[in-house]
Amino acid sequence: MKDHPLILITNDDSVKAPGIRALINYIRPFGKVVVVAPDRPQSGTAHGVTIAHPLRLDLISKEDGYEEYSCNGTPADCVKLAFKIVMKRRPDFLFSGINHGSNASINIIYSGTMAAVLEGALAGVPSVGFSLNNYSQHASFAPSEKFVKTIASEVIANGLPVGVCLNVNIPDVPEPEIRGIRVCRQAQGTWKEDFDEREDPHGREYYWMKGVYAQIGNGEDTDQWAMENNWVAVVPVQFDFTAHNEIENLRKRF
Numbered sequence: 001m002k003d004h005p006l007i008l009i010t011n012d013d014s015v016k017a018p019g020i021r022a023l024i025n026y027i028r029p030f031g032k033v034v035v036v037a038p039d040r041p042q043s044g045t046a047h048g049v050t051i052a053h054p055l056r057l058d059l060i061s062k063e064d065g066y067e068e069y070s071c072n073g074t075p076a077d078c079v080k081l082a083f084k085i086v087m088k089r090r091p092d093f094l095f096s097g098i099n100h101g102s103n104a105s106i107n108i109i110y111s112g113t114m115a116a117v118l119e120g121a122l123a124g125v126p127s128v129g130f131s132l133n134n135y136s137q138h139a140s141f142a143p144s145e146k147f148v149k150t151i152a153s154e155v156i157a158n159g160l161p162v163g164v165c166l167n168v169n170i171p172d173v174p175e176p177e178i179r180g181i182r183v184c185r186q187a188q189g190t191w192k193e194d195f196d197e198r199e200d201p202h203g204r205e206y207y208w209m210k211g212v213y214a215q216i217g218n219g220e221d222t223d224q225w226a227m228e229n230n231w232v233a234v235v236p237v238q239f240d241f242t243a244h245n246e247i248e249n250l251r252k253r254f
Contacts, residue, residue: 005031005092010078012042012112015070019098022141026148027095030156032065036082039070047115048074075116094120097130098141104169104223105189114167118239121165126155133227134172143175147232167235171227182231187222
């Protein structure tokens with residue numbers, strides 16, 4: 001295990017969210033921890049970055065081996081500012097979460113939690129995102145402790161392949177009911193969205209997005225199946241979106 005590594009922690013639920021407080025407690029024994037996280041919830045911001053207004057950092061606490069900052073930007077902004085401004089270098093590892101709610105299947109596309117992880121991977125930093133399948137602010141993260149520490153310690157000891165990060169989804173059940181850790185693929189799914197149409201006191205229409213997750217495929221080798229069957233699902237993720245198997249077919253067409 002690397003001695004006293006520099007570790008960045010972030011999330012998308014805000015620096016005050018119970019999930020990130022749990023993750024901080026779990027990770028602090030592994031090295032020097034720097035927290036840079038949004039000052040308000042940024043769920044669903046995906047890999048957005050802020051270019052229309054200034055970014056600000058506020059120091060929350062600083063002590064030996066630990067610093068904590070809030071940022072008015074997105075999770076991706078937090079990672080960029082952490083690398084360039086706060087730490088002045090890339091950290092040895094990045095951990096994001098623990099997200100309130102699943103980031104399995106297609107949810108990774110919209111996830112600010114996983115955008116931070118991908119930003120770390122883009123910079124060559126071994127990065128892991130953790131999510132608990134419970135959207136409540138009152139969720140218990142205690143059952144996740146053992147598995148977060150196991151995965152974090154393995155990554156700190158042995159790293160990750162270049163260009164690969166991990167998307168970890170934890171079932172919302174008591175720890176004795178969790179069957180273990182299962183490495184799997186991303187399930188196929190989609191959101192069937194709709195909009196609730198409303199009218200404000202001034203007579204102007206506005207819309208509130210709503211939707212239901214719909215499973216397209218759910219084999220026993222997927223993250224959705226694993227989580228639904230009480231496994232901690234670990235999906236290796238890469239940021240190369242190229243459909244390599246279609247390159248030759250398309251070359252024949254164009």
